[in-house]
Amino acid sequence: MPDFPFQSFVEGFGWAALGVVVLLGATFALAQVQKRHSVIDTAWGLGFVVIAAVTFATSAGSGSDDARRWLILILTAAWGLRLAGFIGWRARDGAEDPRYEDMLSEAPGSRNMFALRKIYLTQGVVMLFVSLPVQVAMYATGPLGWLAWVGAIIWLIGFFFETVGDYQMAAFRNDPANKGTVMDRGLWRYTRHPNYFGDAAVWVGLFLVAADSWPGVLTILSPALMFWTLSNKTGKPLTEKRLSTRPGYREYIENTSGFFPLPPKPGRGASS
Incomplete structure (x- = not known):
């Protein structure tokens, strides 16, 4: 069984999480300007691209297999950029998505604070969890x-x-x-x-x-x-x-x- 650089993976996970926080923070700021939180749908695909890119950088020199690192980076980036581009093009009219409007109508107080908890925090956690195969693959040491x-x-x-x-x-x-x-x-x-x-x-x-x-x-x-x-x-x-x-x-x-x-x-x- 190939050795796995667990400590390097944990450190890389922390940097990936920071990348997601920065991306979602910028997305939240953009949502205030455009007055619609549905912009996070475009950030969904971009979030995985950020995670893949950050993990690709942090896994360099960890003893992981470069062929797998490149393969997982290319596949993740191609999917995420295509999805983000399509959703961004589809939402170019600038209208709020009815799903988010319905959700935010239930806000007990500030709609923005409610959105941070229910939309941004939730999606950030899900991004990090769903992307675990991408992150782990970046540090895998066995050959393809x-x-x-x-x-x-x-x-x-x-x-x-x-x-x-x-x-x-x-x-x-x-x-x-x-x-x-x-x-x-x-x-x-x-x-x-x-x-x-x-x-x-x-x-x-x-x-x-x-x-x-x-x-x-x-x-x-x-x-x-x-x-x-x-x-x-x-x-x-x-x-x-x-x-x-x-x-x-x-x-x-x-x-x-x-x-x-x-x-x-x-x-x-x-x-x-």
Whole structure:
């Protein structure tokens, strides 16, 4: 079993946490200027890029495997920058997200202080927990093995579903003829949430890159949390609740897989 530089990892974790605090502090300041806390959605992807970059720097010279460090950095940065760019472009109108408006309407006192606790602190902690495979992989000392390359392939599949799914939905929404209708084309014929499935697959892939060398396998709860959140908590359930009254959506649910891509049910398939 390869040695793991645990002390260096702990120190790197502290620097990564500091990086997240700085990023979220800047995001909170920007939210005050723009008068909307939904800017944190853009910071979500950027947070993982910061964590990966900081950990990449702090793990240098720790005896870790450089090939794995570069692989995990490239995969994490590509995913995080793409996601941040897409969300930032999608939110360019500057309106507050209804999810945050509903949450902040329950604030017992200052909305900003409530937002710091409920939104920024929560997301910061989740970022650090979900990113544990990335952080551990940066310090892993064993050479890249077959499991890491399987993880890279799963990451690529997830990145494809997330990127293409987002592009297809954006194109659908930009066509006035589709207003009030249900997106049931492209990847959306096979899963009601190709973007969420893709996101979950990306983190499974990153976990496998980490699990290729000890003690990466111990970070399994991080992708499990991401998968559960996307499929059962804030991803799929909230989206489907919001769309449940749209004409044709009930039929779409009956015809189309809820998460994992599967062929539409025969005889009642979505439109091509």
